[in-house]
Amino acid sequence: MRFLKWTVYGIAALLIFAFLHYTLPQTDIVRIVGTENRRMDLGENSWFWAAPDVGTGSGTSRDVFFINAVYPNGKTMEYRNEDTGWGWPPYFKMNSSSLNTSAKELQSTAAAPKWVAITHYGWRNQLFTIFPNAISLREVAGPDTRVIPWISIIILTVLAGILFMIRRMWLQFRERMIEPAVIEAQETLDDLDRRADRAKAGVGGWFRRVTGRK
Template identity: 35%
Template structure:
């Protein structure tokens, strides 16, 4: 039972960590290498979407982001300045400058999904971003898991066992019932008397005289 509870708790924490990791912001120092605008169609809706291409400094690893307003939707970043971010990216692209890029979401190639840029700020080469969201998320999930596990364990140990709470009462001895007297017993006595002393003809005559 304890393993089942721990497995269920682990599944709950994992199911919470996935959406939180998608919507929480991530930051990194990247070099802007290109900007494009693509016409995206979703059903009957077609609109222009900004894209920003970057690489990690000192490596050839490429990261492509979309630059789209979130508006009042989810996640609630209230981003309305995608055009300003795109202009800043164009400026950094010409100077091969570095920028602290903050985004949310994942890059999923099979679904053509791109992480969305939340902010883009020029930085120096010696700048190192301090991760905050992921450590806070991991610490909160570990605290939640520890709290729930402790509550379950305390509840399990506080409930007494049924065998310990109820004492075992020995069964009462069975007393055989005495045989019920019949009219014949008035003449020959009870079965016990008949076995102890067999009736004789003299006994019958004596009883007839008394009656």
């Protein structure tokens, strides 16, 4: 039972970590090398794209802006640039066209690089054709610029505080309501056992008196 309990806890913790890692904003320092507009046909991976009423086209096919970038170490990255609207995650992004223009303005070459901090959420997975969604971008001094994720820190701190309060409330509820009820139930069972033993002893005594056995 202990192994099963910790297995359930581990799976729950992994799912929560994956949810937060996908949803919370992250920032990459990259060099933008191009932008484009692609017609995307969505299938099973539609969970990882914006809602149909936010994007253009139907729910399974739409035009999507993309930002092509290169990391300082030479690895490539592609970001989709979709509005999130009023849906989830709650970034309320509605400026994908303006962001596309800003990305074009910040394009550069390896000979004369411009380094850009792109804030995004989501993952890049080539197998399932999943792209992180760019939320904002700004030019920075260089590839070694340090970006402190204040928003993620604040959100995680608030979540930790909420979890701490829930745990405190649960412990108090268990101490005031559940444990006294369990103790009372156990005392009731013990009292019933004692009464049953006394009744059994009384019946046994009566039987011995009737039969004359000792």
